[in-house]
Amino acid sequence: MENKxxxxxxxxxYKWHISSLVSISHRITGIINIIxxxxxxxxxxxxxxxxxxxxxxxxxLSSLIGKFLILGLTWSxxxxxxxxxxxxxxxxxxxxxxxxTKITGLIVIFGSIILTVVFYLMGRNFF
Amino acid sequence: xxxxxxxxxxxISKGKYFKDKTGSKNLRKVNVYRWDPSSGENPRIDTYExxxxxxxxxxxxxxxxxxxEIDPTLTYRRSCAHxxxxxxxxxxxGKNGLACTSPHAEIDGDIDIYPLPHLKVKKDLIGDLDGLYxxxxxxxxxxxxxxxxxxxxxIQSKDDxxxxxxxxxxxxxACCSTSCxxxxxxxxxxxxxxxxxxxxxxxxxSRDEERAARLKKVADELKLYRCHTILNCTSAxxxxxxxxxxxxxxxKMLATANI
Numbered sequence: 416m417e418n419k420x421x422x423x424x425x426x427x428x429y430k431w432h433i434s435s436l437v438s439i440s441h442r443i444t445g446i447i448n449i450i451x452x453x454x455x456x457x458x459x460x461x462x463x464x465x466x467x468x469x470x471x472x473x474x475x476l477s478s479l480i481g482k483f484l485i486l487g488l489t490w491s492x493x494x495x496x497x498x499x500x501x502x503x504x505x506x507x508x509x510x511x512x513x514x515x516t517k518i519t520g521l522i523v524i525f526g527s528i529i530l531t532v533v534f535y536l537m538g539r540n541f542f
Numbered sequence: 543x544x545x546x547x548x549x550x551x552x553x554i555s556k557g558k559y560f561k562d563k564t565g566s567k568n569l570r571k572v573n574v575y576r577w578d579p580s581s582g583e584n585p586r587i588d589t590y591e592x593x594x595x596x597x598x599x600x601x602x603x604x605x606x607x608x609x610x611e612i613d614p615t616l617t618y619r620r621s622c623a624h625x626x627x628x629x630x631x632x633x634x635x636g637k638n639g640l641a642c643t644s645p646h647a648e649i650d651g652d653i654d655i656y657p658l659p660h661l662k663v664k665k666d667l668i669g670d671l672d673g674l675y676x677x678x679x680x681x682x683x684x685x686x687x688x689x690x691x692x693x694x695x696x697i698q699s700k701d702d703x704x705x706x707x708x709x710x711x712x713x714x715x716a717c718c719s720t721s722c723x724x725x726x727x728x729x730x731x732x733x734x735x736x737x738x739x740x741x742x743x744x745x746x747x748s749r750d751e752e753r754a755a756r757l758k759k760v761a762d763e764l765k766l767y768r769c770h771t772i773l774n775c776t777s778a779x780x781x782x783x784x785x786x787x788x789x790x791x792x793x794k795m796l797a798t799a800n801i
Contacts, residue, residue, distance in 0.1 A: 421552035421577055421585050423633075423669055425659035425726050430636030434773035435723075505771050508794050511787035516773055 433520035557586030628715030735785030
């Protein structure tokens with residue numbers, strides 16, 4: 416009888432709000448960043464084996480997938496940085512009022528997009 | 543462990559549809575989670591058409607109306623109807639809250655009512671909170687004083703008393719704990735926001751003499767540090783309390799050795 420009791424629905428019915436969205440994105444971007452850093456290290460170590468590899472990397476990064484990767488990773492790093500700062504402030508015990516968490520959450524979301532654009536333009540020698 | 547999908551016996555099917563019989567023009571559809579332990583069937587969602595012209599303002603009033611006028615088999619907990627007892631905690635429109643203090647006018651569209659999330663369901667909207675109560679017991683929520691004179695009043699300054707504000711008002715309705723994804727995945731070990739808020743309440747009580755022991759007890763990778771400041775708890779609390787901040791304060795006390 417005990418085991419027959421059903422489990423009430425949870426993540427499928429629970430409404431998302433800014434803080435929970437930022438929290439789950441923080442985790443996802445964290446995992447992406449670890450993979451990305453490994454990937455970047457691998458690309459860099461390819462250079463050790465001769466300059467012909469440079470052309471290969473250049474070709475890859477200028478392709479459509481490469482450009483998407485660059486933009487995506489710029490965003491995920493930007494997001495992680497801002498979100499981590501938000502978490503550090505929270506660890507100090509500040510910013511727990513609902514209104515404040517909403518505002519800081521929005522800063523993280525929109526700030527990450529702005530930072531992505533800024534980093535991308537910096538990479539293109541825009542400034 | 544993280545288990546996104548519901549177990550086979552918990553999958554929800556479409557249930558009965560109760561058409562309005564009053565002929566009212568002002569109808570609202572109310573979708574309610576139903577499970578009957580005697581039927582042996584999976585849970586289902588029943589839909590009721592409720593006449594809103596003759597219904598008071600809160601979600602609990604809708605449930606009472608359904609039970610009294612449409613379907614007497616509907617089962618849910620309720621008692622005070624004034625947001626004091628915490629019995630009618632449930633998931634309303636995707637967010638945990640007390641049915642008796644949630645106005646239905648603030649909900650757009652159909653009203654979805656589920657039991658508190660990620661609990662073993664006893665019947666319909668009643669979740670099994672035994673685990674949470676055991677955890678509550680584990681933090682020993684009572685004053686511990688080794689002072690000799692037990693007949694004398696323990697004096698507390700106004701400032702020390704003020705530290706309990708925002709913690710003592712908790713009614714243990716479990717809205718916060720059952721809104722917490724960390725508690726969903728690790729509810730057997732992680733204490734959850736409701737219990738940690740109470741742990742905090744006793745840690746900061748100036749009359750209590752077991753502060754260090756209390757802190758030591760919760761300082762555990764699973765019991766305390768599964769809080770990742772998702773803040774579902776604070777946004778769910780029907781009393782406007784802030785369990786996330788209380789947990790952060792406990793972490794801070796431990797990190798700064800403020801014992």
